[in-house]
Amino acid sequence: MCGIIGYIGDRNACEVIVKGLKRLEYRGYDSAGIVTENRGSLFVKKGAGRIDELTGKLGFLEMPGKRGIGHTRWATHGVPNDTNAHPQTDCTGRIALVHNGIIENFAELKDELLKKGHSFKSDTDTEVIAHLIEEELKSGGSFEEAMRKALLRLKGSFALGIIYTGEPDRLYFVRNESPLVLGIGDGENFAASDVPAFLEYTNKAIFLDDREYAVLTKDSYVVKNLDTGEVVEKPVHEIEWTLEMAEKAGFPHFMLKEIYEQPRAIRDALHGNAGTMRSVAEEVSKYDRIFIVAMGTSYHAGLVAKYLFQRLTGKVPIVEDASEFRYEFENLIDENTLVIAITQSGETADTLAAMKLAKRRGAKVLAIVNVVGSMATRIADLTVYTHAGPEIGVAATKTYTTQLAVLTMLAIETARVLGTAEERYLESLEEGLQRVPELIEDVLRHDESLRELAEGLKDKKDFFYIGRGISVPTALEGALKLKEISYIHAEGLSAGELKHGPLALLEEGVPVVAIAPRGRTFDKMVSNIEESKARGAYIISLGDSEDLRRVSDVLVEMPRMDELLTPIVYVVPLQLLAYHLAVLRGNDPDKPRNLAKSVTVE
Numbered sequence: 001m002c003g004i005i006g007y008i009g010d011r012n013a014c015e016v017i018v019k020g021l022k023r024l025e026y027r028g029y030d031s032a033g034i035v036t037e038n039r040g041s042l043f044v045k046k047g048a049g050r051i052d053e054l055t056g057k058l059g060f061l062e063m064p065g066k067r068g069i070g071h072t073r074w075a076t077h078g079v080p081n082d083t084n085a086h087p088q089t090d091c092t093g094r095i096a097l098v099h100n101g102i103i104e105n106f107a108e109l110k111d112e113l114l115k116k117g118h119s120f121k122s123d124t125d126t127e128v129i130a131h132l133i134e135e136e137l138k139s140g141g142s143f144e145e146a147m148r149k150a151l152l153r154l155k156g157s158f159a160l161g162i163i164y165t166g167e168p169d170r171l172y173f174v175r176n177e178s179p180l181v182l183g184i185g186d187g188e189n190f191a192a193s194d195v196p197a198f199l200e201y202t203n204k205a206i207f208l209d210d211r212e213y214a215v216l217t218k219d220s221y222v223v224k225n226l227d228t229g230e231v232v233e234k235p236v237h238e239i240e241w242t243l244e245m246a247e248k249a250g251f252p253h254f255m256l257k258e259i260y261e262q263p264r265a266i267r268d269a270l271h272g273n274a275g276t277m278r279s280v281a282e283e284v285s286k287y288d289r290i291f292i293v294a295m296g297t298s299y300h301a302g303l304v305a306k307y308l309f310q311r312l313t314g315k316v317p318i319v320e321d322a323s324e325f326r327y328e329f330e331n332l333i334d335e336n337t338l339v340i341a342i343t344q345s346g347e348t349a350d351t352l353a354a355m356k357l358a359k360r361r362g363a364k365v366l367a368i369v370n371v372v373g374s375m376a377t378r379i380a381d382l383t384v385y386t387h388a389g390p391e392i393g394v395a396a397t398k399t400y401t402t403q404l405a406v407l408t409m410l411a412i413e414t415a416r417v418l419g420t421a422e423e424r425y426l427e428s429l430e431e432g433l434q435r436v437p438e439l440i441e442d443v444l445r446h447d448e449s450l451r452e453l454a455e456g457l458k459d460k461k462d463f464f465y466i467g468r469g470i471s472v473p474t475a476l477e478g479a480l481k482l483k484e485i486s487y488i489h490a491e492g493l494s495a496g497e498l499k500h501g502p503l504a505l506l507e508e509g510v511p512v513v514a515i516a517p518r519g520r521t522f523d524k525m526v527s528n529i530e531e532s533k534a535r536g537a538y539i540i541s542l543g544d545s546e547d548l549r550r551v552s553d554v555l556v557e558m559p560r561m562d563e564l565l566t567p568i569v570y571v572v573p574l575q576l577l578a579y580h581l582a583v584l585r586g587n588d589p590d591k592p593r594n595l596a597k598s599v600t601v602e
């Protein structure tokens with residue numbers, strides 16, 4: 001996820017762009033850059049760091065010109081540094097562009113362009129697009145046609161802002177699976193990843209749809225279909241949000257926004273790893289001793305991975321809390337060990353220490369990380385990115401479900417390499433995984449009823465979350481979400497464990513949240529629910545079977561899917577329930593007390 005802002009009009013473009021970038025900083029903040037045009041020349045300034053720092057250091061506000069484009073980056077390909085910052089340019093320096101998204105086929109396009117003599121400056125997938133347009137321009141025709149031809153060759157997601165010195169009066173903006181909105185002013189026009197970037201100047205907005213592009217001049221705009229080049233009529237919306245509301249896309253908190261972003265984030269995670277998961281799986285398949293190390297929510301993702309791996313590949317990873325691993329398992333680590341570290345921030349002290357220990361002992365280290373260029377990626381031999389975009393809310397939501405998505409991909413691909421599961425089954429699981437974003441969209445419709453449910457539960461003192469098999473980690477994660485933002489005590493446990501002690505705590509009205517998808521232990525789960533109900537517990541079930549209605553006070557109806565995919569989807573209502581309980585109790589879910597987004601001390 002990155003932020004884009006473009007301006008064309010009579011103001012100093014750089015001033016509008018710097019303000020816009022500040023408002024988009026929540027979308028990415030590892031590097032930033034601006035291109036402006038003046039008297040037929042492009043001016044490019046960019047670097048790693050925060051906008052404020054770069055504005056002073058590079059002199060963003062001294063850039064000449066009345067049209068330009070800015071970008072704040074959240075790296076996906078290439079570490080955050082000065083050269084990988086956007087804008088990226090072609091060989092001639094006449095085309096500059098900024099990009100939000102992931103180009104899946106960039107490696108093959110880059111090879112082709114290198115053979116044709118193009119020279120590349122950065123490690124980004126983005127730079128390929130500039131050279132591809134340059135190449136198309138060589139065969140004559142208009143810039144717009146060359147751009148369109150080049151873009152038709154891209155696979156993946158992209159929102160782009162493009163400027164070309166050969167056309168002094170216009171800017172191009174393109175959208176495919178990454179957001180882009182036009183701001184329509186009077187004698188000036190804007191384009192941005194999100195409305196707050198230009199809301200100070202205009203509240204008239206046109207939301208581009210996938211595979212559309214816009215040509216902006218200072219007095220006009222036209223939107224066209226990328227595939228056909230035909231003009232598309234678009235409605236102009238009047239935005240009624242305040243600036244603060246707009247930054248959160250109208251959501252009252254970042255956490256809620258991030259919960260709603262999950263379908264998009266998972267699509268990016270699947271796209272972003274489609275071409276590379278096979279080679280990672282080949283590496284994983286070589287090892288019999290596999291440890292997974294992580295903390296908190298990422299640890300729960302590791303627990304889900306344990307079930308995925310044991311069911312699909314026959315390998316049983318040992319999942320350890322990284323703070324324990326570093327002191328307890330040293331003698332088990334050697335060059336025949338694979339250590340998979342899961343960390344969204346890539347900066348969690350205990351996880352980094354566990355990784356370093358593994359490296360010292362000669363183990364292979366694979367990191368599953370959200371933040372490109374973070375410390376974990378520098379320690380690891382191999383990194384898989386989750387592509388969730390920046391997560392501002394302290395409670396992990398979209399970074400968790402994207403971790404689960406990539407771990408599911410990895411388990412499927414490892415099973416394929418090892419031949420441990422039927423290909424037909426693996427294919428159907430893969431198809432199911434591709435549909436997960438839609439299933440989550442479906443589940444998000446429960447939001448209002450979960451809020452109403454939370455109203456009735458907000459004064460409860462204790463919650464229990466129970467599950468069996470692959471739903472046990474979901475129970476743990478549901479309980480963790482509730483604890484950390486609502487400050488209500490919660491326990492997550494295997495339903496079978498209830499009778500061995502915790503049942504003593506159940507009395508009239510204590511909420512028990514049962515994660516009960518159909519699967520191999522469904523009947524056992526129903527018996528456990530009945531046991532709890534018999535003690536007066538208030539049963540909230542999540543499931544896809546009508547049988548649950550009889551034993552539940554509330555049934556959150558879930559869509560049907562393969563049991564192995566349920567952790568990604570079933571956690572969503574639990575995130576929403578925790579969120580609403582936190583808000584109803586007067587807490588700020590984005591900034592829970594005593595907690596920090598990344599725990600960089602032991």
Ligand code: F6R
Binds near residue numbers: 348394
């Ligand atoms: C809970 C949460 C934490 C993190 C944990 C590990 O919502 O966010 O439990 O999951 O601190 O953080 P990372 O994944 O950055 O290593």
